[in-house]
Amino acid sequence: MKSFARNLLSTRLSLIVCASVLSASTMVLAQAGHLDRTFGANGIFTLSLANSQANAVALQSDGKIVVAGQLGNKSGLIRLSTNGSLDNTFGSGGVVVVNHFGGDINQVIVGMAIQSDGRIVAAATGVPQGGQVARFNTNGTLDTTFGSNGIATLSLNAALLALQTDGKIIVTGGQLGGAVMARLNTNGQPDTTFGTGGVAALADFGSSSIALQADGAGLFTVQSLWTQAREKLAVTTVVLSNRKYQILLGELANVGANPGRTALDMLDIGRPDIDWVGLARAFGVEAAKAENMEQFTDLLETANQRSGPFLIELMTA
Secondary structure: OHHHHHHHHHOOOOOOOOOOEEOOEEEOEOHHHOEOOOOOEOOEEEOOOOOOEEEEEEEOOOOOEEEEEEEOOEEEEEEEOOOOOEOOOOOEOOEEEEHHHOOOOOEEEEEEEEOOOOOEEEEEEEOOOOOEEEEEOOOOOEOOOOOEOOEEEOOOEEEEEEEOOOOOEEEEEEEOOEEEEEEEOOOOOEOOOOOEOOEEEEEEOOOOEEEEEEHHHHOOOOOHHHHHHHHOOOEEEEEEEOOEOHHHHHHHHHOOOOOOHHHHHHOEOOOOOOOHHHHHHHOOOEEEEEOOHHHHHHHHHHHHOOOOOEEEEEEOO
């Protein structure tokens, strides 16, 4: 367990920051974080359609941008040219309305990826269909060689979609009883070499889990600690506490920005420091702080012997 804990924390952890963009707006940044005024209208593309929302975005190899989500009361895709205008070679005027997912607001695209050949794979979930995956040709038409006439129906409610390097499709989500992962072959059929019939359990009621979280991002989901306590879930939450939004500082450095003190203060979450141990206990979860790896290893062993939730604040600054 000690070597496992050291290897776990010695591996660099990265955060993926996801944003849901309302009103189906797409924004492009130029060098040093400034809006690229040559894109769309002064750097922003807006789809003028009520009740629209972007849930996923992907960049094609040719620089075109595909956005998936809700278009009015239906699911849909749009594709933008590199200048931020609708791509008229895609669907109808750059827009594909996805009636294949049931045609109503209850079926929403939640994930999307672009294959190496340019075809677009999208996952949706909702009622009454549950989870489904569709594949679209580069012109926006449904790829009928995939699944059943372009649609693969899953035995789970989809939440995330990703492509493997070999082209197989991974979809994670939930079934009654816990979280699961499904894998599809490139033709949209279940990969029976994976799990049981193409589906593997990630966690179920009664299993133990470890959740890694950063102190900044953790503030958006801290209420989950109360759920862990109420349901007596065997979850060990490890909060990596450096008291700053380090990933955003890294992105500023990557684009050559030189932020001033005001900007840096916006990325600092100290003064006062967040007391994660006290915060967890306020939600009914036992917690402790680790100042070094030796303490963390001991606390992780303690947490693994418990039947309920436990939080470890690991100081990384």
